Amino acid sequence: MANKGQVAEKSELKCGLVMPISAIDGCSADHWLDVKNILIEAVSSVSSFKFNAVLVSDADDTGFIQRRIVQNLYDSDIIVCDVSCKNPNVMFELGIRLAFDKATVIIKDDVTDYSFDTGIIEHLTYPRDLRFGRIVNFKEILAKKIEATYQASLNSDGYSMFLHNFGKFNVSGLSEASGSVDQALLQMMSEMQVDLARVRRATSLPNVNISSGGVRANRVLSSEFEKWADYYVRSNLGGDLSKLNAEDAFGNAVANMDLFKYFESPSMARRWFDNRISVLLMPSRTRDAERVD
Structure with missing residues (x-):
């Protein structure tokens, strides 16, 4: 059992990525592949923790994609969620993660405006045109934010990512009962x-x-x-x-x-x-x- 402030006995932590993957709002699938690679580079550069960044829909096993997504949304040590273009599936998955009240970092491009429900959470912004100089700066800021957010989740017994803004809630985990x-x-x-x-x-x-x-x-x-x-x-x-x-x-x-x-x-x-x-x-x-x- 790890003490608070220390990483549990894991050689590698999981950073789940929630983001668009296909064309939307004038952004092609190649655009999102470039964004994904930028996020992976930023996650890999976190100095204090070793994270492996993967899409929450990815898995080595076969089975229901819906179960895999929700399970990964729950199991990931931290989530980076790109709400650019307000993709409805991304917003739905973000809602699930926030309901679990676990460590999450929200990002968006500089063309997308804020959503009412999640506007109270800090969003990191990157240029939609992925201009090199600004992306270099964005990756540094994102890496620091991931590190600070995950560290905060370790340091606090009553850590709450989102729900504390609305009152006191008991957040249940996923049931392990068969079926x-x-x-x-x-x-x-x-x-x-x-x-x-x-x-x-x-x-x-x-x-x-x-x-x-x-x-x-x-x-x-x-x-x-x-x-x-x-x-x-x-x-x-x-x-x-x-x-x-x-x-x-x-x-x-x-x-x-x-x-x-x-x-x-x-x-x-x-x-x-x-x-x-x-x-x-x-x-x-x-x-x-x-x-x-």
């Missing part, structure tokens, strides 16, 4: 999928048909597709596009995007969808050139 965690997580993720589908339908342009709605309808649907694709790739494919099955993906998109309402016939919807999937599977730089909005 109960799987069932709870599956139910939770199922409810989240339903809620996200409702939000998409509520915020989409009503009663538009892409065959007659022109540029505006096309942009609405393109935006909906990017949101759906990000969630589908993260939650169903573990971030690995090579696992994508077009038939399964189309069925999921029809259910969660209400895809048919945008087209005069299911065959038109399928042709449009297959085109978008082919663009999604292209290398990112080629994809940006080929995308038709």
Whole structure:
């Protein structure tokens, strides 16, 4: 048993990364890969502790991606969360981590504004254009913040990352009972999928048909597709596009995007969808050139 202020008997601590991984708000998948590498370099430069930085969706074993994400959100010694572009999946995962009330560092780019619910927490800012000189400074600041935040979590018996702002709470850990965690997580993720589908339908342009709605309808649907694709790739494919099955993906998109309402016939919807999937599977730089909005 380690004393307070000392690292538990671990040769390496886990720093979970929560961030977008696919194109959103004009930022390509390559952009997020560059951001991920910047974060890994910053985490590796922490002097007082040895952290291994990995996406919370990553794991060596197979199994439910939803369970893996939540388990890693709980188990990670510290989380670095990039809320740039306000990706809905990232915000959801941040909410889970804050509910656990464990050490978390929030970052964002200089284009994204603050969210109301998390605005009380300090955010470190980096340039969206990833300009070298400013990124060097950002990595130094981030490394110091990670070290200080994790050290604070060790030094305080009543450490609270977030919930102390609203009162006194007893935070429960994840249950270890056989079967109960799987069932709870599956139910939770199922409810989240339903809620996200409702939000998409509520915020989409009503009663538009892409065959007659022109540029505006096309942009609405393109935006909906990017949101759906990000969630589908993260939650169903573990971030690995090579696992994508077009038939399964189309069925999921029809259910969660209400895809048919945008087209005069299911065959038109399928042709449009297959085109978008082919663009999604292209290398990112080629994809940006080929995308038709």
